[in-house]
Amino acid sequence: MESHKTKKGKQVDSFQQDAMDQFDQLKKQQQNGEISLNDDDIFEKVLGTEKNGYLRAYGPGKNINEYFGGRPTKVQLIKQLESTRRESNERVEEVKREAKEQIEEMKKETDNKLEELSKRWEKKFQMMIEAQLMKK
Incomplete structure (x- = not known):
């Protein structure tokens, strides 16, 4: 005013x-x-x-x-839609790849921990056997 x-x-x-x-x-x-x-x-x-x-x-x-700016034409909207769809699909694939890498890394860590625990139990078992043999 x-x-x-x-x-x-x-x-x-x-x-x-x-x-x-x-x-x-x-x-x-x-x-x-x-x-x-x-x-x-x-x-x-x-x-x-x-x-x-x-x-x-x-x-x-x-x-x-x-x-x-002017209103977009149908062709422009379709191109934008396809571009957005392509970008989202690429992002989904990237996220999938990252998730697979994380899963593989976690599997490796779990396998390493299991191997370490297995070695510990093997040592303890070996010590028990030796103790039993010494008692006899």
């Missing part, structure tokens, strides 16, 4: 002045609870519905495509 006023605080033209007066009046009614419109609804009621492809408050002749 401030951007449409002169340095002295007055509206630039009568249309803007009327629109601002209507907006202020509806805003006061909203604050008093007389109407249940939100700010966007009040804005639309005062200035009318937006035109398709027109970007309000960005100056004359500006459209949505200039600020946000």
Whole structure:
């Protein structure tokens, strides 16, 4: 609202002045609870519905495509979808490979621990046999 006023605080033209007066009046009614419109609804009621492809408050002749780019075509969307699908499949394969590597590493660690325990038990068993033989 401030951007449409002169340095002295007055509206630039009568249309803007009327629109601002209507907006202020509806805003006061909203604050008093007389109407249940939100700010966007009040804005639309005062200035009318937006035109398709027109970007309000960005100056004359500006459209949505200039600020946000055009809508993608079906071909572009399909290419994006395929690219995303390909990237996700590659990521899944990478995660699978990493998981297999971790599993193999855990298997090796488990085998090493089992071998170590087996050697310990073998030594203990050998010591028991030697003790039995010495008693005889």
